[in-house]
Amino acid sequence: MSASTATASRLFMLLEQTRAEFLRYLRSPILSVFTLALPVVLYLFVGLSYAGHTIAGVPGPAYALAGFAAYAVSNVMLSTFGIGLTVDRARRMDVLMRATPLRPWVFLTGRAIVAVFFGLMALATLGAFAVLTGGVNLSLTAWAVLAGWLLLGSLPFLALGLAIGYLVNPNAGGVAVNLIALPLYFASGVFRPVDQLPQLIQHVSPYLPSFRYAQLAWSAVGATNVAPLGTNLGILALWTVGLAFLAARAYRREQSRRLA
Amino acid sequence: MTRLMSGPAFPDAPPVVQLSEIHKRYGQVEALAGVDLTIRSGEVVTVLGPNGAGKTTSIGLMLGLTRPTSGTVRLFGEDPASVRARSRTGAMLQDSGLPEQLTVTELIRLLRSYYPTPLLTERVVQVAGLQDCGGKRFGELSGGQRQRVYFALAICGDPELLFLDEPTVALDVEGRRLFLDFIGEWARSGRTIVLTTHHLEEAAQLATRIVVFDRGAVIADEPPAAIRARVPGKRIRIRLGATLPPDALHELHVSGVQHEANRLELLTADPAGVLRALYARRVAITDVEVAGADLEQAFIQITRRT
Numbered sequence: 001m002s003a004s005t006a007t008a009s010r011l012f013m014l015l016e017q018t019r020a021e022f023l024r025y026l027r028s029p030i031l032s033v034f035t036l037a038l039p040v041v042l043y044l045f046v047g048l049s050y051a052g053h054t055i056a057g058v059p060g061p062a063y064a065l066a067g068f069a070a071y072a073v074s075n076v077m078l079s080t081f082g083i084g085l086t087v088d089r090a091r092r093m094d095v096l097m098r099a100t101p102l103r104p105w106v107f108l109t110g111r112a113i114v115a116v117f118f119g120l121m122a123l124a125t126l127g128a129f130a131v132l133t134g135g136v137n138l139s140l141t142a143w144a145v146l147a148g149w150l151l152l153g154s155l156p157f158l159a160l161g162l163a164i165g166y167l168v169n170p171n172a173g174g175v176a177v178n179l180i181a182l183p184l185y186f187a188s189g190v191f192r193p194v195d196q197l198p199q200l201i202q203h204v205s206p207y208l209p210s211f212r213y214a215q216l217a218w219s220a221v222g223a224t225n226v227a228p229l230g231t232n233l234g235i236l237a238l239w240t241v242g243l244a245f246l247a248a249r250a251y252r253r254e255q256s257r258r259l260a
Numbered sequence: 261m262t263r264l265m266s267g268p269a270f271p272d273a274p275p276v277v278q279l280s281e282i283h284k285r286y287g288q289v290e291a292l293a294g295v296d297l298t299i300r301s302g303e304v305v306t307v308l309g310p311n312g313a314g315k316t317t318s319i320g321l322m323l324g325l326t327r328p329t330s331g332t333v334r335l336f337g338e339d340p341a342s343v344r345a346r347s348r349t350g351a352m353l354q355d356s357g358l359p360e361q362l363t364v365t366e367l368i369r370l371l372r373s374y375y376p377t378p379l380l381t382e383r384v385v386q387v388a389g390l391q392d393c394g395g396k397r398f399g400e401l402s403g404g405q406r407q408r409v410y411f412a413l414a415i416c417g418d419p420e421l422l423f424l425d426e427p428t429v430a431l432d433v434e435g436r437r438l439f440l441d442f443i444g445e446w447a448r449s450g451r452t453i454v455l456t457t458h459h460l461e462e463a464a465q466l467a468t469r470i471v472v473f474d475r476g477a478v479i480a481d482e483p484p485a486a487i488r489a490r491v492p493g494k495r496i497r498i499r500l501g502a503t504l505p506p507d508a509l510h511e512l513h514v515s516g517v518q519h520e521a522n523r524l525e526l527l528t529a530d531p532a533g534v535l536r537a538l539y540a541r542r543v544a545i546t547d548v549e550v551a552g553a554d555l556e557q558a559f560i561q562i563t564r565r566t
Contacts, residue, residue, distance in 0.1 A: 006344055007347045008347065008374055008375050013374055015373070017370065017373070019370075020362060023366060024362060091357035092355055092357040096358065096410075098325060099349075099353060100346060100351075100371065102374050258325070
């Protein structure tokens with residue numbers, strides 16, 4: 001118990017925390033099965049119906065893959081934090097952890113690493129399915145650009161997941177995540193083209209983070225109908241700042257209520 | 261605050277826990293009303309008291325999980341919420357949960373990584389009696405096994421200070437005995453332990469010092485033997501057939517009296533003598549029951565009267 005070892009190594013703590021979070025995710029069907037399988041099922045019914053069509057200069061199945069991949073990766077971010085944190089609160093796991101020397105940033109970073117990993121897994125699963133069933137044929141560069149944009153652009157969804165995790169009723173995490181994610185992607189032209197949506201929603205959709213996120217994905221597969229990169233990234237950055245602010249407030253509110 | 265007597269068993273040991281002039285208010289309710297308490301290295305302190313007396317609030321304050329409305333809390337002379345203080349502290353809390361998907365050894369491995377000088381996993385498993393369920397997921401464990409896992413996680417960092425909030429509350433008699441053995445063994449290693457319980461017997465068995473809370477204040481702070489000596493052994497419950505004569509209880513050797521309508525409850529060390537006196541005074545007794553007193557309740561009844 002000398003001064004040099006008064007607290008544990010942060011790197012080791014992060015390593016073990018990430019390992020534990022990984023095992024939890026893997027063994028929670030609501031997370032692992034749901035976030036990996038649901039995008040594939042949706043792609044099977046909707047994405048494959050575009051076979052034989054060309055959309056914005058891209059073969060239909062590849063265009064659909066990009067949009068569904070946006071849904072899949074952001075759904076992992078939303079679920080890891082939105083469902084993960086509400087479950088922790090419902091089972092009062094946070095109470096014991098808060099009495100330990102675990103630092104909050106280690107906990108959140110460990111979970112974020114797991115979210116990134118499973119986000120890539122969701123992309124890989126969906127991608128493999130699209131290649132096998134839809135004949136999608138993308139260059140290695142296109143795959144890499146798609147993965148890169150999807151990870152970078154997922155930040156606002158990570159922040160939204162945090163906000164949901166600290167704000168909603170502890171038993172309602174899964175409901176909240178799906179109630180937010182599915183309408184967001186319907187309104188963004190992922191499940192159906194935007195011009196087939198009601199007028200009101202067509203007015204709103206350009207401002208949604210999901211719309212801009214999907215645009216990033218479509219740009220990666222070479223679609224010609226997307227807004228300039230700067231516009232897409234700028235709007236996503238604004239959403240990130242706003243949602244991170246909301247998440248920070250939600251976290252502080254939760255803490256002060258617990259500390260009362 | 262009324263401190264009846266303070267008997268520090270370790271007057272020269274360094275203070276580990278220091279509560280000074282603590283007030284804690286939840287809205288209109290004053291959960292703690294001026295608590296001063298110093299716990300020194302090596303002490304095994306049991307905190308006793310009825311529900312709502314302020315036990316769990318005090319533990320929460322000592323762990324930095326809640327902040328006092330006024331007053332100061334120090335653990336090892338530091339902020340109790342600091343990583344340095346928490347690195348020297350282990351806790352077993354009421355109503356806390358763990359990830360059900362992780363196995364017992366995975367949980368121990370995780371919690372060990374939070375502490376600078378943790379115990380070996382095998383040692384933790386052995387001390388907590390978890391040899392048979394190391395590979396089981398937390399969600400598959402029985403209540404008693406879960407309680408042992410919480411204990412294992414509390415000690416896995418080899419803490420100098422251990423908090424156990426109602427550690428035996430969900431256990432049956434056998435589980436409780438086994439668990440007290442685990443705690444007792446840990447206590448013999450010279451660590452500081454703060455334990456809350458409803459059972460005075462349990463408290464007396466383990467503690468070097470008993471602190472009794474009632475209505476947000478410390479009403480007694482003594483070695484177990486001193487507390488026991490003040491508590492009578494028997495409780496007499498009487499059903500009255502007629503109104504109690506005004507001087508019926510005059511100069512009886514009873515320490516606690518509760519009288520409501522036709523029910524009379526007396527605490528005494530000499531039940532036979534008391535009953536003899538009551539019959540001699542022609543008290544109309546229709547039913548009588550003599551039983552070992554619930555010591556904690558008896559103790560609080562007595563101290564409230566004085």
